[in-house]
Amino acid sequence: xxxxxxxxxxxxxxxxxxxxxxxxxxxxxxxxxxxxxxxxxxxxxxxxxxxxxxxxxxxxxxxxxxxxxxxxxxxxxxxxxxxxxxxxxxxxxxxxxxxxxxxxxxxxxxxxxxxxxxxxxxxxxxxxxxxxxxxxxxxxxxxxxxxxxxxxxxxxxxxxxxxxxxxxxxxxxxxxxxxxxxxxxxxxxxxxxxxxxxxxxxxxxxxxxxxxxxxxxxxxxxxxxxxxxxxxxxxxxxxxxxxxxxxxxxxxxxxxxxxxxxxxxxxxxxxxxxxxxxxxxxxxxxxxxxxxxxxxxxxxxxxxxxxxxxxxxxxxxxxxxxxxxxxxxxxxxxxxxxxxxxxxxxxxxxxxxxxxxxxxxxxxxxxxxxxxxxxxxxxxxxxxxxxxxxxxxxxxxxxxxxxxxxxxxxxxxxxxxxxxxxxxxxxxxxxxxxx
Amino acid sequence: xxxxxxxxxxxxxxxxxxxxxxxxxxxxxxxxxxxxxxxxxxxxxxxxxxxxxxxxxxxxxxxxxxxxxxxxxxxxxxxxxxxxxxxxxxxxxxxxxxxxxxxxxxxxxxxxxxxxxxxxxxxxxxxxxxxxxxxxxxxxxxxxxxxxxxxxxxxxxxxxxxxxxxxxxxxxxxxxxxxxxxxxxxxxxxxxxxxxxxxxxxxxxxxxxxxxxxxxxxxxxxxxxxxxxxxxxxxxxxxxxxxxxxxxxxxxxxxxxxxxxxxxxxxxxxxxxxxxxxxxxxxxxxxxxxxxxxxxxxxxxxxxxxxxxxxxxxxxxxxxxxxxxxxxxxxxxxxxxxxxxxxxxxxxxxxxxxxxxxxxxxxxxxxxxxxxxxxxxxxxxxxxxxxxxxxxxxxxxxxxxxxxxxxxxxx
Numbered sequence: 001x002x003x004x005x006x007x008x009x010x011x012x013x014x015x016x017x018x019x020x021x022x023x024x025x026x027x028x029x030x031x032x033x034x035x036x037x038x039x040x041x042x043x044x045x046x047x048x049x050x051x052x053x054x055x056x057x058x059x060x061x062x063x064x065x066x067x068x069x070x071x072x073x074x075x076x077x078x079x080x081x082x083x084x085x086x087x088x089x090x091x092x093x094x095x096x097x098x099x100x101x102x103x104x105x106x107x108x109x110x111x112x113x114x115x116x117x118x119x120x121x122x123x124x125x126x127x128x129x130x131x132x133x134x135x136x137x138x139x140x141x142x143x144x145x146x147x148x149x150x151x152x153x154x155x156x157x158x159x160x161x162x163x164x165x166x167x168x169x170x171x172x173x174x175x176x177x178x179x180x181x182x183x184x185x186x187x188x189x190x191x192x193x194x195x196x197x198x199x200x201x202x203x204x205x206x207x208x209x210x211x212x213x214x215x216x217x218x219x220x221x222x223x224x225x226x227x228x229x230x231x232x233x234x235x236x237x238x239x240x241x242x243x244x245x246x247x248x249x250x251x252x253x254x255x256x257x258x259x260x261x262x263x264x265x266x267x268x269x270x271x272x273x274x275x276x277x278x279x280x281x282x283x284x285x286x287x288x289x290x291x292x293x294x295x296x297x298x299x300x301x302x303x304x305x306x307x308x309x310x311x312x313x314x315x316x317x318x319x320x321x322x323x324x325x326x327x328x329x330x331x332x333x334x335x336x337x338x339x340x341x342x343x344x345x346x347x348x349x350x351x352x353x354x355x356x357x358x359x360x361x362x363x364x365x366x367x368x369x370x371x372x373x374x375x376x377x378x379x380x381x382x383x384x385x386x387x388x389x390x391x392x393x394x395x396x397x398x399x400x401x402x403x404x405x406x407x408x409x410x411x412x413x414x415x416x417x418x419x420x421x422x423x424x425x426x427x428x429x430x431x432x433x434x435x
Numbered sequence: 436x437x438x439x440x441x442x443x444x445x446x447x448x449x450x451x452x453x454x455x456x457x458x459x460x461x462x463x464x465x466x467x468x469x470x471x472x473x474x475x476x477x478x479x480x481x482x483x484x485x486x487x488x489x490x491x492x493x494x495x496x497x498x499x500x501x502x503x504x505x506x507x508x509x510x511x512x513x514x515x516x517x518x519x520x521x522x523x524x525x526x527x528x529x530x531x532x533x534x535x536x537x538x539x540x541x542x543x544x545x546x547x548x549x550x551x552x553x554x555x556x557x558x559x560x561x562x563x564x565x566x567x568x569x570x571x572x573x574x575x576x577x578x579x580x581x582x583x584x585x586x587x588x589x590x591x592x593x594x595x596x597x598x599x600x601x602x603x604x605x606x607x608x609x610x611x612x613x614x615x616x617x618x619x620x621x622x623x624x625x626x627x628x629x630x631x632x633x634x635x636x637x638x639x640x641x642x643x644x645x646x647x648x649x650x651x652x653x654x655x656x657x658x659x660x661x662x663x664x665x666x667x668x669x670x671x672x673x674x675x676x677x678x679x680x681x682x683x684x685x686x687x688x689x690x691x692x693x694x695x696x697x698x699x700x701x702x703x704x705x706x707x708x709x710x711x712x713x714x715x716x717x718x719x720x721x722x723x724x725x726x727x728x729x730x731x732x733x734x735x736x737x738x739x740x741x742x743x744x745x746x747x748x749x750x751x752x753x754x755x756x757x758x759x760x761x762x763x764x765x766x767x768x769x770x771x772x773x774x775x776x777x778x779x780x781x782x783x784x785x786x787x788x789x790x791x792x793x794x795x796x797x798x799x800x801x802x803x804x805x806x807x808x809x810x811x812x813x814x815x816x817x818x819x820x821x822x823x824x825x826x827x828x829x830x831x832x833x834x835x836x837x838x839x840x841x842x843x844x845x846x
Contacts, residue, residue: 022742026735033731067550106497106700116700118497305802306721309472313465313728320461320732324739327454331746334451387716418450 001352002359009360016332020364023328027368027412030321032375033314035396035404039376040383041311042400043393044207044303048193052133052256053293057263059088059253060291061274064234066284076287078201078300079232079249089125093269094255094262096127100198101228101251103221105214108176110164119160119213122198123221123228129155129186131256132198137161139171139186142217150219154182160213161187180224182216194393197293198252200300201230207390218251266290318411325364325415333357333419340423341431350424357420358413365412369405376404441775448747455743456783459819462736463787464794467815469725469732471795471807476722480715482654484532485609485643487570488707489678490523492685493531494692495671495703505667506586508696515695516672519687521680526568527663528561529670532645534710536703537669540649543658544628545616554615556656557646560587561670562663566607566641568675571659576623576639579605579661587664599633603661606635609644611655613637635660671703681706733818737826744772744830755834756841765835772831773824780823784816791815
């Protein structure tokens with residue numbers, strides 16, 4: 001039966017080429033727009049560390065003055081002071097913990113005829129690599145003792161190792177950064193979580209690129225006065241060079257908590273710390289926060305308003321395209337009232353007529369989906385040439401490829417419902433009488 | 436033209452008529468809001484910066500640590516840059532309006548006892564000649580005098596020692612900021628405070644100087660401080676030249692700086708126009724996408740109208756034939772379909788305006804957009820009427836060509 005409907009549908013679509021073309025084109029445009037924007041939306045709201053994002057948490061406390069504080073409404077600032085970060089770090093209340101700030105440094109070339117260049121880096125503490133599952137090609141991270149002693153050690157990214165040492169095992173070798181010698185203790189495999197979640201609100205870029213080029217102990221960076229990318233001070237600063245004591249926030253604090261109980265414990269620990277600081281007069285707000293990684297991304301609004309607006313527009317557009325298809329399908333089916341009348345008189349049931357028209361709508365949908373895929377590729381090509389940081393990452397993957405056809409079929413079948421229902425409601429007798 | 440027969444025909448095709456009306460209404464709603472969004476973006480991209488945009492180029496060098504001779508080096512660089520053919524003025528600046536890179540901001544207060552800041556302002560610093568090089572226009576008071584400048588390092592040291600005397604005492608504001616601080620009063624001679632304890636006396640007002648970033652804090656809330664910076668403080672060299680010579684000057688300047696010290700790293704080299712373009716690139720892209728959406732929407736709607744009108748014409752061939760046989764002219768038939776489309780479009784537009792308003796309310800709630808000005812509604816209406824008439828013209832002409840003899844034929 002299905003084969004017969006298919007044959008009928010194809011014949012009918014062929015008979016009205018222009019109308020069919022219009023339907024397919026309009027549906028394809030709508031689908032193309034939707035798939036393009038949905039791909040970008042999915043890319044931006046993706047999980048940068050799927051294997052452990054539910055175990056990573058971002059801790060926040062609030063050292064700001066009482067002024068302007070509304071309990072329960074004012075969110076704590078994104079970064080914390082050195083004093084607070086060090087307390088949390090040394091408390092060891094989580095499985096792993098790391099304080100993070102971004103930096104950049106001038107790296108001297110290994111060969112004589114090359115020029116020095118600047119690279120982005122991270123100043124952090126020993127747990128960073130285990131915390132974020134950063135994979136090592138050679139060597140490993142540094143130790144807590146290196147953190148305490150401010151050792152001149154460094155972990156470099158694979159691409160930097162490629163650039164400086166041609167990809168050979170460089171552990172134990174020395175590189176010169178900001179006119180100081182550092183001993184390489186580890187080389188990472190390519191590692192560039194998207195978005196670069198640990199850099200959000202530290203002054204880093206969100207998307208794209210190969211990731212940070214170098215990682216060095218926090219204390220070492222402070223000893224060498226490599227300022228962090230972003231500093232926010234909540235009090236009059238007397239000595240901005242002495243970041244360890246300045247009333248300034250510049251560190252992001254990440255902790256790994258294996259289960260719900262640990263999370264609850266840590267929350268209490270954090271709240272108690274804030275209360276204790278208030279009692280000592282160092283804080284005037286006891287607000288704290290402990291968001292998991294995806295919650296933190298939402299809080300930081302990694303999906304720009306523009307992208308959400310574009311997605312909304314695209315779905316509005318698809319709605320109009322579906323309406324358009326409904327109208328055209330309806331027009332077609334009403335024109336065929338006589339054909340329907342004949343088929344009904346010859347014994348076709350209402351269900352058969354309904355099925356026939358739905359198959360026809362489905363074919364329009366599938367062809368529209370195929371063409372829409374082309375439009376989506378075109379749209380993504382356009383997105384890749386946009387100035388946004390995530391632009392280069394916009395590609396159609398298998399799930400979006402399948403999703404395209406789901407959208408196309410659903411849209412066309414919804415569009416086909418009304419015309420098919422109208423078609424099967426045609427009474428045979430008057431149609432036959434008219435001629 | 437008699438409307439009754441048209442209305443009674445439409446009543447017999449309720450579903451199709453409603454579909455068309457709904458489609459036009461949704462298109463109208465989205466197009467009105469999209470045009471409004473484009474207007475917003477264009478307005479943002481068009482914000483005045485207050486400087487001689489087409490005459491400036493910027494070069495920023497990378498420095499590591501503190502050179503003892505940074506000041507001397509900067510002086511030597513400036514002297515060398517002045518020698519380049521086509522360069523009119525040269526200065527050091529820590530930031531430029533509407534550009535990415537590091538920027539300085541401070542909390543400004545009117546009273547040292549205040550707990551909350553009055554405004555969050557951008558702090559432009561650099562050294563002598565900054566304002567004339569940028570081309571910022573002084574409208575009241577005067578520029579800083581050479582004796583009023585304080586070196587950046589000395590200012591940091593003074594802050595460190597808590598010694599306000601080591602800091603500059605003067606400040607220049609934009610007219611926009613002065614109006615915000617003292618509405619209707621003369622700003623000259625007044626005192627503002629950074630933080631709670633650092634007073635500055637207003638000695639000059641510039642017509643306009645936009646801030647680099649954080650535009651939501653007040654685009655024109657900028658200040659200029661008499662603090663001399665060096666290239667080692669992360670500042671840039673700003674060169675003023677003529678619009679035609681910018682490319683050549685930029686190239687020559689970079690070559691000159693590298694010649695003075697081959698080991699330096701050039702972090703930024705660009706014309707100011709390029710910096711500004713980069714800053715507003717997202718807005719330009721969004722405006723482009725919106726234009727694309729509008730065109731696609733109108734096309735799809737027009738195609739829908741063409742399709743339905745063609746169908747109606749085909750379906751009514753006999754009726755048209757009968758009317759022609761009874762004396763209706765071709766013009767009558769043409770006008771019949773045109774009026775029918777006009778009526779449908781009008782219904783759609785009326786509904787669309789309500790939808791447009793609702794959509795705008797939704798956007799205001801979620802995207803901090805202003806209210807849709809009323810002017811967009813009639814413009815949207817005109818566009819849709821136009822599109823409708825254009826789309827129906829083909830099918831209507833075909834209808835008017837139906838010969839009267841059709842009436843006599845059995846189908």
